[in-house]
Amino acid sequence: MASGKMILYWGSGSAPCWRPMLVLAEKGLSDKCTSKRLEFSKGQHKGTDILAINPRGQLPAFQDGDVVVNESGAICMYLEEKYSDDSNRLLPQNVNERAEVYQRMFETSNIISNVQEPIVRYRYRTKTEDLDHGYLKEKTVKAKEELDRWNTILKGKDYLCGGKFTMADVFFYPYLALFVRSGAKLADQPELERYYETVSKRPSVQATWPPHWKEGPGPGTLSDL
Structure with missing residues (x-):
């Protein structure tokens, strides 16, 4: 189960952003994660709130309680390691x-x-x-x-x-x-x-x-x- 407040900052149509969204959905965590869609065209990913957690000003950006994870692959692996069980594993145990x-x-x-x-x-x-x-x-x-x-x-x-x-x-x-x-x-x-x-x-x-x-x-x- 989720241990902290999860927030995913993302942009529509971005393949990197879609990756952690898929992991959250596959693990049944979507409704436990606050989804914050930002508009690339408006430069919202360069806002001070995003830069505070990702100085590169890139999406996706992710928070799980006090933990901040950026880069799509890193977010996916974090979710896999922390929230996997036999019903939703995305990495084989073998x-x-x-x-x-x-x-x-x-x-x-x-x-x-x-x-x-x-x-x-x-x-x-x-x-x-x-x-x-x-x-x-x-x-x-x-x-x-x-x-x-x-x-x-x-x-x-x-x-x-x-x-x-x-x-x-x-x-x-x-x-x-x-x-x-x-x-x-x-x-x-x-x-x-x-x-x-x-x-x-x-x-x-x-x-x-x-x-x-x-x-x-x-x-x-x-x-x-």
């Missing part, structure tokens, strides 16, 4: 199985460096008339290769590490959902598409779906995928 989950968790950095940063973030921050289309063509090829790798990983599996939803899925799925939101069709990655449809139906995902995504379609920045 060390060999846990090693596979760890590998996929940290392997997720590759979709950030090969898809999120070079295409999604680049297009978001660059004016249309300033886009380097040669650069985008090159990065799109690498992005497809990255998605193909994950498609192979998922062959014959419901989730990244087999038949159970684990912390690996918590780390990976929010970025995949962001890519689909940004126009990725996954037509060449049927296993990845199946996985996306499966995980999207989980109660924890439905309960934490980014609010502003329900208001309309995404930007289409990954329509070539």
Whole structure:
């Protein structure tokens, strides 16, 4: 059970923010945690209240009583270590199985460096008339290769590490959902598409779906995928 007042500061549509929200939901802790949504567009994540607990002015930021934890992965691991039982574990107790989950968790950095940063973030921050289309063509090829790798990983599996939803899925799925939101069709990655449809139906995902995504379609920045 929760031992202190939990507060999660987050922003809608942020994959890092979505991660701890999923963990809280999977563990049945969402109603025990005060949810404070901030608007990135208004610079609320740079407010004095946030800077007091996270000098970097980044989200998510998390408090559990007197404990402050920043960085999405750290928050997820804190929640896993403190609030796990046999009904809601996201990390296997078997060390060999846990090693596979760890590998996929940290392997997720590759979709950030090969898809999120070079295409999604680049297009978001660059004016249309300033886009380097040669650069985008090159990065799109690498992005497809990255998605193909994950498609192979998922062959014959419901989730990244087999038949159970684990912390690996918590780390990976929010970025995949962001890519689909940004126009990725996954037509060449049927296993990845199946996985996306499966995980999207989980109660924890439905309960934490980014609010502003329900208001309309995404930007289409990954329509070539």
